[in-house]
Amino acid sequence: MVFVILTVINFVVITKGAGRIAEVAARFTLDAMPGKQMAIDAELNAGLIKEEQAKTRREELSKEADFYGSMDGASKFVRGDAIAGIIITLVNIVGGIGIGVMQRGMDVSQALQTYTILSIGDGLVSQIPALVVSTAAGILVTRSSDKQSLGPMLTSQLFFHPRVLSVLSISMLLLSAFSLVTGMLPWFPFMCMGVLFGFMYRTFDERGLLTERPVGPDLDEGGDPEGGPEGGGDGGEGDAPAPGSPEKMEDLLHLDTLQIELGYGLLSLADPKKGGDVLERVTSVRRNFVQDMGFIIPAVRLRDNLELQPNEYRFIFRGQLIATGEVMPGYWLAMNTNNSTEVLPGVQTTEPVYGLPATWITEVERKNAEVAGYTVVDPASVLVTHFSETVRRHCHQILSRQDVQVLLDNLKEDNPALVNELVPGLLSVGQVQRVLQNLLSEGVPIRNLVGVLERVADFAETTKNPDELAEQARKAIGAQVVKPYLDEHGNLHAITLDPWLEEELVKGLRASQNETVLMIDPKIAEHLSHQLHQSMQPMIAEGRTPAVICSAMIRAGLRRFFAAKFPELAFLSYEELPPKIEIVPTATVPSLQ
Incomplete structure (x- = not known):
C-alpha cells in the first residue's frame, strides 16, 4: 500500500505537475523574449538605461530562457525515471513469479507472495530517491522569479519567518500528543521536532533574525536601494531614478553617432x-x-x-x-x-x-x-x-575631436616626438581634426597617420590654414591618393584644364587663416559645369572613376565648388603625383572664348 501511494504521488502528482509547469513556463518565457528585448532597446534608446545596464539585462534574459528550457528538459528525465521505476518493479514481480514457479518449484500463490514482497522492497528503495528528486525538481520549477539562489531563498522562507516556525512547532507537538494518546504513531520524534522548532523560533526571535513580510503593496517596486524594478543591482544608477532627476534629463540629451x-x-x-x-x-x-x-x-x-x-x-x-x-x-x-x-x-x-x-x-x-x-x-x-x-x-563628419585624441594617444606610444612637437605646440586637436576631415571628405585614408602628421608639422609653423595643410599632407601620401585612379598599366586617365582657364581660376582664390575659398565667375562656372559633365560620361561608360587634374592652388577650391553637383568626380593635382606616372588626357576643358 505504501509503495502504491508513493508511486501515485510521485508519478501522477509531482512529476506530471512539475513537467506541465516547466513546459508552460518555457513556452511563455520564449514567447515573451522578443517583447522584452524590444522593451530593453526602447528604454536604451530613450536614455532610461545605459549601455552596460542594457547588456546586463539581455544577459539575464538569456539566462532566464536557458534556465526554463533546461528545466523543461530535466522534467522529462524525472518523469522518465518515475516510469522506469514502475516498469522495473512490474518486471521484477512477473520475473520473480516465473522463477519461483518454474525454477524453485513453488506454487503460484507462494511465489506471488514471496517475490511481490521482494520486488516491492526493491521498488521502495528506488522510489523514495525518485520521489526526493521529483520533489526537488518540482520546487525548483515552481520557484518564483526572485533573483536570489534557491538554497538561501528556501532556507529563509522555511526557517526565518516567525509564522512558519510557530506553525511547525505547534503541529509537531499536537502530533506527538495525538500519538501518545492513541499509540498509532511514535510520539517521541514528533516531540523532539516540536521542541526543536519552538527553540529555533525563540532563539531567532530574541536575536532579531526573523523577518516578517510587510503587509500591503510590494515595497520592492520602488524602494529597493540596490536597483530599480528590474533588479539591475547597479547601486541605483539608472534603472529607476526619481522622475525629473538631473541624471535622467542629461541622459536624454545623448545622441547616438x-x-x-x-x-x-x-x-x-x-x-x-x-x-x-x-x-x-x-x-x-x-x-x-x-x-x-x-x-x-x-x-x-x-x-x-x-x-x-x-x-x-x-x-x-x-x-x-x-x-x-x-x-x-x-x-x-x-x-x-x-x-x-x-x-x-x-x-x-x-x-x-x-x-x-x-x-x-x-x-x-x-x-x-x-x-x-x-x-x-x-x-x-x-x-x-x-x-x-x-x-x-x-x-569626415563622423571623425570627432575625441576620435582624433584617441588616434594621437595611440600614435604617441610609438612616435612620441612627433605628437609632442605637433600638439599642442603647433596645432590644437581641433585644427588637426580639420586637416584629417579634409582628407577623409575626398576619400583619402588617414591610416598612414605618421606620414600625414609629419608633413603637417613641417608646414604648421608657416600656416595654420587646415586647407593648405591638407594639401601638403596629400603631397606626402600622393601615391596612396592617386592609386584608386590608375589603370592596370599604372597610367592616370584624367580630364585636364586649359592653362589660360587655370590662370583665370587662380585670380578667384581668397585665403584666410581658417580656409581657402575659390570665387568663380558665373559664366566660367557654367562653362566648367557643362564641359565637365560632357567629359565625365565617356569615362563612366568605360567603368573608370572620373578625375580632373589641375594645379594644387585651385584643386581644393574646385573640389569644394563642384562637390554637390559632381560628388563622384575626383580632383587631383600635378604636385601630388608620384614620379613616373603618365597622364593620359581623356578630355581637356577649353578656355572660355
Whole structure:
C-alpha cells in the first residue's frame, strides 16, 4: 500500500505537475523574449538605461530562457525515471513469479507472495530517491522569479519567518500528543521536532533574525536601494531614478553617432534565430573601415521603428537622416551590370548605392538571372553595402575631436616626438581634426597617420590654414591618393584644364587663416559645369572613376565648388603625383572664348 501511494504521488502528482509547469513556463518565457528585448532597446534608446545596464539585462534574459528550457528538459528525465521505476518493479514481480514457479518449484500463490514482497522492497528503495528528486525538481520549477539562489531563498522562507516556525512547532507537538494518546504513531520524534522548532523560533526571535513580510503593496517596486524594478543591482544608477532627476534629463540629451532604423518587415534580417546576419555584417563593415580608412567608427545602434514602411530602412547620424532605402525580404536584387538583353519578371526598382536600375526577383528566377549575366544579391547585402558606402561618404563628419585624441594617444606610444612637437605646440586637436576631415571628405585614408602628421608639422609653423595643410599632407601620401585612379598599366586617365582657364581660376582664390575659398565667375562656372559633365560620361561608360587634374592652388577650391553637383568626380593635382606616372588626357576643358 505504501509503495502504491508513493508511486501515485510521485508519478501522477509531482512529476506530471512539475513537467506541465516547466513546459508552460518555457513556452511563455520564449514567447515573451522578443517583447522584452524590444522593451530593453526602447528604454536604451530613450536614455532610461545605459549601455552596460542594457547588456546586463539581455544577459539575464538569456539566462532566464536557458534556465526554463533546461528545466523543461530535466522534467522529462524525472518523469522518465518515475516510469522506469514502475516498469522495473512490474518486471521484477512477473520475473520473480516465473522463477519461483518454474525454477524453485513453488506454487503460484507462494511465489506471488514471496517475490511481490521482494520486488516491492526493491521498488521502495528506488522510489523514495525518485520521489526526493521529483520533489526537488518540482520546487525548483515552481520557484518564483526572485533573483536570489534557491538554497538561501528556501532556507529563509522555511526557517526565518516567525509564522512558519510557530506553525511547525505547534503541529509537531499536537502530533506527538495525538500519538501518545492513541499509540498509532511514535510520539517521541514528533516531540523532539516540536521542541526543536519552538527553540529555533525563540532563539531567532530574541536575536532579531526573523523577518516578517510587510503587509500591503510590494515595497520592492520602488524602494529597493540596490536597483530599480528590474533588479539591475547597479547601486541605483539608472534603472529607476526619481522622475525629473538631473541624471535622467542629461541622459536624454545623448545622441547616438550612428543608428540603423528598420521597418517591422525587416526585423528578420537582424534576428539570428531567423537566419539574419545584419549585425555581424555591420561589425565586419566597421572592421574593414578601420583597415581601409584608418580610424574606428563608433558602435552602431540597430533598432526598429514602427513609423517606417514595413520594408524601409534609414541611416541616422547624430539625429539627422543621411540615407534611406527599401529592400524586399525573401527576394533577390538583380542588377544588369553586363548589358544583358534578357528582361526579368519582378518588381522594378533602383539600386540605392549607385542608382542603377534593378529588379527584385524571386528565388525561382535567381538562377535564370545569373545565367543571363545579372549581378544578384540578397536584401541584407543591399542594406549593408548601402550602409558601408554611406559611412564612407560621411566619415569626415563622423571623425570627432575625441576620435582624433584617441588616434594621437595611440600614435604617441610609438612616435612620441612627433605628437609632442605637433600638439599642442603647433596645432590644437581641433585644427588637426580639420586637416584629417579634409582628407577623409575626398576619400583619402588617414591610416598612414605618421606620414600625414609629419608633413603637417613641417608646414604648421608657416600656416595654420587646415586647407593648405591638407594639401601638403596629400603631397606626402600622393601615391596612396592617386592609386584608386590608375589603370592596370599604372597610367592616370584624367580630364585636364586649359592653362589660360587655370590662370583665370587662380585670380578667384581668397585665403584666410581658417580656409581657402575659390570665387568663380558665373559664366566660367557654367562653362566648367557643362564641359565637365560632357567629359565625365565617356569615362563612366568605360567603368573608370572620373578625375580632373589641375594645379594644387585651385584643386581644393574646385573640389569644394563642384562637390554637390559632381560628388563622384575626383580632383587631383600635378604636385601630388608620384614620379613616373603618365597622364593620359581623356578630355581637356577649353578656355572660355
